[in-house]
Structure formats: C-alpha cells, structure tokens
Amino acid sequence: MFNTDELVINMGPQHPATHGVLRVVLKLDGEKVVDADVVIGYLHRGIEKLSEHRDWTQIVMLTDRMDYCASAAANLGYCETVEKLLSLEVPRRARYIRTVLAELQRIASHLVWVGSHAMDIGAVTVFLFALRERELVLDLFEEFCGARLTYNSMRIGGVPQDIPPGWDKRVLKFCDIMDEKLAEYETLLTRNRIWLGRTRGIGVISGPEAVAIGLSGPPLRASGVRRDVRKDEPYAAYDEFEFDIPLGSRGDTYDRYLVRLEEFRQSTRIIRQAIEGLPAGPVLGKAPRLIRPPAGETYHANESPKGEIGFFIVSDGKSTSPYRFRVRPPSFCNLQALPRLIRGHLVADVIAVIGTIDIVLGEVDR
Amino acid sequence: MIDLIVIPLLQIVFVLTGVLIAVMYLVLLERKIQAWVQVRLGPMRVGPHGILQPIADVLKLFIKEDITPVKADRWVFTAAPIVVLVPALIAFAVIPFGSSVSLFGKKISLAIADINVGLLYIVAVASLGVYGIILGGWSSNSKYPLLASLRASAQLVSYEVAVTLTFVSVILTAGTLSMVGIVNAQFNNGVWFLFVQPLAFAIYFIGGLAETNRAPFDLPEAEQELVGGFHTEYSGMRFALFFLAEYTNMIIVSSVATTLFLGGWLPPFPNVRALAFLYYVPSWMWFTLKTLLLLYLFLWIRATLPRYRYDQLMRIGWKVLIPLAIANIVVTGAGKVLLGS
Numbered sequence: 001m002f003n004t005d006e007l008v009i010n011m012g013p014q015h016p017a018t019h020g021v022l023r024v025v026l027k028l029d030g031e032k033v034v035d036a037d038v039v040i041g042y043l044h045r046g047i048e049k050l051s052e053h054r055d056w057t058q059i060v061m062l063t064d065r066m067d068y069c070a071s072a073a074a075n076l077g078y079c080e081t082v083e084k085l086l087s088l089e090v091p092r093r094a095r096y097i098r099t100v101l102a103e104l105q106r107i108a109s110h111l112v113w114v115g116s117h118a119m120d121i122g123a124v125t126v127f128l129f130a131l132r133e134r135e136l137v138l139d140l141f142e143e144f145c146g147a148r149l150t151y152n153s154m155r156i157g158g159v160p161q162d163i164p165p166g167w168d169k170r171v172l173k174f175c176d177i178m179d180e181k182l183a184e185y186e187t188l189l190t191r192n193r194i195w196l197g198r199t200r201g202i203g204v205i206s207g208p209e210a211v212a213i214g215l216s217g218p219p220l221r222a223s224g225v226r227r228d229v230r231k232d233e234p235y236a237a238y239d240e241f242e243f244d245i246p247l248g249s250r251g252d253t254y255d256r257y258l259v260r261l262e263e264f265r266q267s268t269r270i271i272r273q274a275i276e277g278l279p280a281g282p283v284l285g286k287a288p289r290l291i292r293p294p295a296g297e298t299y300h301a302n303e304s305p306k307g308e309i310g311f312f313i314v315s316d317g318k319s320t321s322p323y324r325f326r327v328r329p330p331s332f333c334n335l336q337a338l339p340r341l342i343r344g345h346l347v348a349d350v351i352a353v354i355g356t357i358d359i360v361l362g363e364v365d366r
Numbered sequence: 367m368i369d370l371i372v373i374p375l376l377q378i379v380f381v382l383t384g385v386l387i388a389v390m391y392l393v394l395l396e397r398k399i400q401a402w403v404q405v406r407l408g409p410m411r412v413g414p415h416g417i418l419q420p421i422a423d424v425l426k427l428f429i430k431e432d433i434t435p436v437k438a439d440r441w442v443f444t445a446a447p448i449v450v451l452v453p454a455l456i457a458f459a460v461i462p463f464g465s466s467v468s469l470f471g472k473k474i475s476l477a478i479a480d481i482n483v484g485l486l487y488i489v490a491v492a493s494l495g496v497y498g499i500i501l502g503g504w505s506s507n508s509k510y511p512l513l514a515s516l517r518a519s520a521q522l523v524s525y526e527v528a529v530t531l532t533f534v535s536v537i538l539t540a541g542t543l544s545m546v547g548i549v550n551a552q553f554n555n556g557v558w559f560l561f562v563q564p565l566a567f568a569i570y571f572i573g574g575l576a577e578t579n580r581a582p583f584d585l586p587e588a589e590q591e592l593v594g595g596f597h598t599e600y601s602g603m604r605f606a607l608f609f610l611a612e613y614t615n616m617i618i619v620s621s622v623a624t625t626l627f628l629g630g631w632l633p634p635f636p637n638v639r640a641l642a643f644l645y646y647v648p649s650w651m652w653f654t655l656k657t658l659l660l661l662y663l664f665l666w667i668r669a670t671l672p673r674y675r676y677d678q679l680m681r682i683g684w685k686v687l688i689p690l691a692i693a694n695i696v697v698t699g700a701g702k703v704l705l706g707s
Contacts, residue, residue: 009509031513031676122581122673128404194582194672347513348585348675 157287217307222248450498464650
C-alpha cells in the first residue's frame with residue numbers, strides 16, 4: 001500500500017555546503033543515510049598532464065591552483081621534490097622562510113576550515129570571525145609575494161626574494177593576535193552543547209581503519225595515529241623547531257575539530273621559533289638557469305594543512321619538463337572515507353562530515 | 367455604527383500596515399545586528415546606513431519573475447503561501463498593544479478585539495500555519511522541499527504542545543484567557559508573570575524559537591543541508607509571503623511573550639508609587655520596547671548558536687520541554703490550592 005523505497009537524493013554539485021562542486025548521491029531511508037556515492041571531476045583541469053608540457057619553473061604556478069586554500073604548501077612540496085631530483089642545496093634562511101610561509105598557510109587553511117565547518121553546522125558568526133583573521137594572513141602573504149590567493153611563493157632552490165623589512169615583526173604580531181582570537185572560536189564552539197551534540201560520535205573512524213583507507217593529516221591524527229611528515233620525515237627546517245603533534249582518541253568529528261584547533265597553536269609556536277632564529281644569508285640556492293634534472297624518479301611528501309601531499313616526478317634527463325608528474329592529493333585520499341563515515345548517520349551529519357574532512361575540490365579534481 | 371465598523375476597520379488597517387512595516391524593518395534589523403556581531407557593516411548602500419534597504423528588497427521581490435515549476439501542483443502551490451501568511455496576520459487581532467488612547471474624544475482600545483478566549487484563539491490560529499508549510503513542500507514536487515516540510519511539520523506540531531502547556535500554567539495563575547485580562551492580572555499581582563512563572567517563560571521562549579523556525583531550531587530551512595528548505599521552489603512575491611510569515615510569527619511570539627510574561631503594556635513595577643512617573647511613557651511604547659527586546663534575543667541567538675540536528679530537536683521537545691511544562695502545571699496548580707488563592 002505504501003511505497004517505502006529509498007529516496008535517492010542528489011547533493012551537489014550545486015549545493016551550498018559541498019564546498020565547491022562535490023556531488024554526493026545519497027540513498028536515504030527517511031532522514032537516515034543508507035548509502036552514499038561520491039562523484040568528483042567537475043573541477044578537473046588536467047594539472048598533472050599539463051605539467052608534463054611546462055618547464056620545471058612554470059609548474060610552481062600550476063601547483064597553486066590545486067589546493068587554492070593552501071597554495072604555499074603545494075609550492076613547497078613541488079619545489080622540494082625537484083630539489084631532491086637535482087640534489088640541490090637550499091640555503092638555511094630560505095628553508096626558514098619556507099617554514100614560516102608553510103605554517104602561515106596552515107593557519108590560513110585551517111581558518112577557512114573552521115569557518116566553513118562551523119557555518120555548515122549553523123554557526124555563521126564563526127565563519128566571519130575566521131575570515132577576519134585569514135585576512136591578516138593574506139596581507140602578510142601579499143606583502144611577501146604580492147599575491148593573496150595563488151602565491152607562486154617559492155622557487156626551485158629557495159624563495160624568490162628576501163622578506164620585506166619589518167615583515168618578521170608583523171608576523172610575530174599576527175601570532176599574538178591569532179592566539180588571542182582562538183579563544184573566541186573556543187568560546188563559541190568548544191563547550192557549546194549544540195556543537196558537542198552535532199560533532200561527538202559523528203563520523204567515527206578507528207586508527208587502523210583510517211590507515212587502511214589512506215587518511216592523512218588531521219583526520220588521521222584525530223583517530224590516534226601518530227603520523228606527521230613534519231616529524232617523521234622532516235623537510236624545510238622542521239627538524240630545528242620544537243612542536244607537538246596533537247592527537248585525538250575517539251576519531252570523531254569533535255576530535256578532528258580539537259586536533260586542528262591545537263594545530264593553530266603549534267603553528268604559531270613554530271612561526272615564533274623560526275622568526276626569532278631566522279639565520280642570515282642568501283634566500284635562493286644555486287639553481288641552474290635552465291633546469292634539467294638528471295634521469296630518475298622521486299617521491300617526496302609534505303604535510304599540507306589537509307594532510308600528506310606527495311609529488312611523484314619522473315625526469316627523463318633530456319627534456320625541460322617532467323616526463324611524468326603525479327600528485328598524491330590529501331583531499332582526494334581523505335574524501336575516500338566519506339561514504340564510510342556517513343553511512344547510518346542523518347542527512348544533517350553528511351554536512352558535518354564533509355566539513356570535517358576538509359576538502360578542497362580544486363585539489364580533489366586537479 | 368462608527369464604533370462597530372469604522373473604528374475596528376481603521377484599527378485593522380493600522381495594525382496590518384504597522385505589522386508589515388515592522389516586518390520589513392525587522393529584516394533590516396536582523397541583518398544589521400548579525401553584521402555587528404560578525405564585525406561587518408551590513409546593508410549600507412540604500413539610504414543612510416541602509417535604512418531604505420527593506421523598500422528596495424520588497425520592490426525587487428515584486429518585479430521578480432514568479433515561477434511555478436512544471437511538475438508542481440498549481441493550485442496547492444499557489445495556496446500554500448497564503449495559508450502560511452494569513453493565520454500569522456490574523457493572530458494580531460487579540461494582542462493588546464497598549465491600554466487605550468483617546469482620539470477625538472473617543473476612548474479607543476489598542477487591542478482590535480478583546481475576546482474572552484484570546485489565548486485560545488492565538489493557539490488555534492497559530493497552529494494553522496503548519497498546513498501551509500506542508501502544502502508548500504509537498505506541492506513543489508521536489509525532494510528537498512518535501513524533506514524540509516516533513517521536518518517542519520513534525521517540529522511545529524511537537525513544539526506546539528510544549529508551548530500550549532506553558533499557556534495553561536499562565537492561565538492558572540491569571541485566572542483568565544483574555545489577553546487584556548492577563549495583563550490586568552499582572553497589574554493586580556504586582557509583578558510580571560516572568561517572576562511568577564520563570565520556567566514557563568523559558569519553555570515558551572525555546573518553544574517559540576522552534577515554532578518560528580529560528581536558529582538553533584531552523585532545521586526546516588537549514589540552508590546548508592536542505593538548500594532552501596520548504597520554499598526552495600518558490601520565487602518572487604510568493605517566496606516573500608513565506609518570508610513575511612516567518613517574521614510575522616516572530617513578532618507574534620514576542621508580543622505574546624510580552625503580554626503573558628512581561629506585563630504587556632505595563633511599565634516595570636506597575637504598583638510601586640515611587641515609579642509612577644513611568645506611566646508618562648505611553649503604554650504602547652512599553653509594549654514595543656519589551657517586544658523589541660525579545661526580538662533582539664531572537665536575533666542574538668541566531669548569530670551565536672549552531673544548529674540542532676533533527677533527532678536532537680525532537681528529543682528536546684518531547685523528553686525535556688513537554689515533561690517540564692507538565693510538571694510546571696502541576697506545581698502551579700498545587701501552589702494555587704495550597705495558597706488558597
């Protein structure tokens with residue numbers, strides 16, 4: 001008599017809360033999610049293939065366009081991979097500046113995350129507060145390299161220019177502001193009963209499962225797995241600084257929230273150490289004018305704000321562009337967990353979970 | 367003749383225009399207050415500090431194309447916004463905006479109708495609006511609005527119970543169902559019922575938030591989950607009617623709360639002689655002030671809190687608010703019997 005089929009609903013690609021052009025085909029039983037199918041590719045620009053036809057220095061610009069909320073992290077990952085291929089020494093000052101940029105970028109990216117995640121759950125004010133602070137980071141980046149979103153802020157062998165005068169002071173000042181403003185987000189969210197109700201026990205994933213599915217970054221650490229490229233395989237100047245890796249225990253949305261919030265503090269801690277101990281010297285190593293790495297292949301991973309961003313590059317030793325260029329994008333790998341995380345939850349939780357794995361579709365689709 | 371037709375008609379026209387203008391500016395107020403909370407400026411372009419923004423908004427909605435989806439049920443689709451808005455507007459009939467004013471030698475009561483079952487009338491009329499929401503969601507013949515309207519009806523019906531139960535405890539305290547009578551009872555009592563029935567006020571306010579689909583209970587129109595909610599398929603003026611109804615309902619909830627719990631048009635401490643000068647402020651101004659205060663609370667809450675999830679919302683309604691409201695009635699009744707009043 002009654003038709004009790006599952007309701008198939010199309011969430012996205014034009015949906016206010018799918019962070020771009022993600023499309024999720026949901027099978028609903030009432031409001032409960034029975035199954036979910038993630039459809040991606042709406043933002044595919046062929047960055048990997050395109051890179052095989054650009055010379056090595058031009059590719060830095062393309063890496064900007066992957067995770068546009070954290071382009072400095074991709075710049076860094078790519079430049080270091082090429083330096084590894086070239087066995088190029090990067091000056092210490094450049095490595096320090098790169099670390100500062102990467103950590104500023106982590107703060108900016110996490111600010112976008114905390115804002116949009118909170119807005120998806122209905123706390124719109126947090127979004128505007130977060131973007132207010134992000135504006136300060138963007139100002140710093142603008143001062144350093146002139147751009148506010150796609151920075152192109154690194155070169156193979158170092159950074160394009162030295163820091164502008166007074167920049168270090170302003171970065172330190174920003175760190176103080178950031179630590180102060182974090183308390184505001186915490187007031188609005190951390191012990192808010194509604195926030196707890198919406199995030200505790202939602203999208204739980206255990207450590208081994210997270211490893212099996214290939215999660216990385218904050219979602220992995222929230223499940224209690226101690227894995228951070230900055231500590232495990234230090235790059236840039238991370239081996240010279242003291243910082244902690246925040247870990248979660250339950251692996252739910254709330255833990256991922258806490259982990260990222262703590263990463264803000266660790267980032268400002270790293271930035272302070274880097275700025276205070278900034279060594280003198282050149283900022284660009286002796287990279288050849290025409291880059292033509294010797295034949296060979298290499299893989300190098302970085303800890304981007306979203307997770308582990310890896311570059312696998314093959315050079316044939318003859319051409320002035322890579323023979324094969326492949327990225328391991330953290331957003332893409334983390335997105336794999338989405339159907340697993342939302343099965344059995346309610347429609348409203350889908351939004352919370354999409355927010356918590358912090359994806360940027362530009363990076364998922366490339 | 368004049369008393370029977372002309373004055374009530376004038377009253378109705380006056381109240382309706384007043385309410386509609388109030389709604390328009392409530393929207394502006396909401397945008398402004400939200401902007402200030404969120405360190406923004408809000409509308410600034412139309413008129414100084416954006417004070418003409420509501421007029422521009424209404425004009426825009428009037429000239430927008432009015433689309434009816436091909437698969438929609440035309441008649442129901444057209445009727446739904448009306449069914450939502452009309453009950454919201456006619457509920458104002460029994461709300462006393464002030465004691466009375468003298469105009470051209472005539473004493474005019476500031477309530478359009480002071481009927482002896484005023485509170486019952488409000489409950490009855492307010493519960494009609496939910497039909498419009500269900501009809502609107504269903505007739506759109508689209509999945510998201512359907513989900514949203516199911517949510518909305520479940521939510522409205524369950525919170526209606528809690529809200530109505532708080533009315534019972536107020537009626538027990540006041541001994542009357544008439545809105546004017548309730549205010550007078552607060553005058554005779556010496557204190558506002560907020561201090562006699564604090565729990566009832568809290569439950570009423572939370573229930574009121576839920577009934578008007580306001581944050582943190584704005585699930586039926588949770589933009590991030592259900593795109594637009596039950597009115598996703600509506601555009602132009604029909605959408606505006608839903609919008610109007612929502613804000614009208616906010617004003618109703620606030621003014622009913624003012625009447626029941628905050629002493630209506632009475633100034634604070636109505637019986638204290640030393641404060642008698644407060645009566646120089648017109649009674650309708652006290653009423654407006656109190657209502658605005660409550661409306662501000664609505665907006666403030668929206669700017670601060672995240673949104674509940676559907677099951678959590680139902681749990682709060684049925685497992686917390688309704689039992690508390692019933693307990694409150696029992697305690698009120700027992701108090702009445704024991705104190706012998």
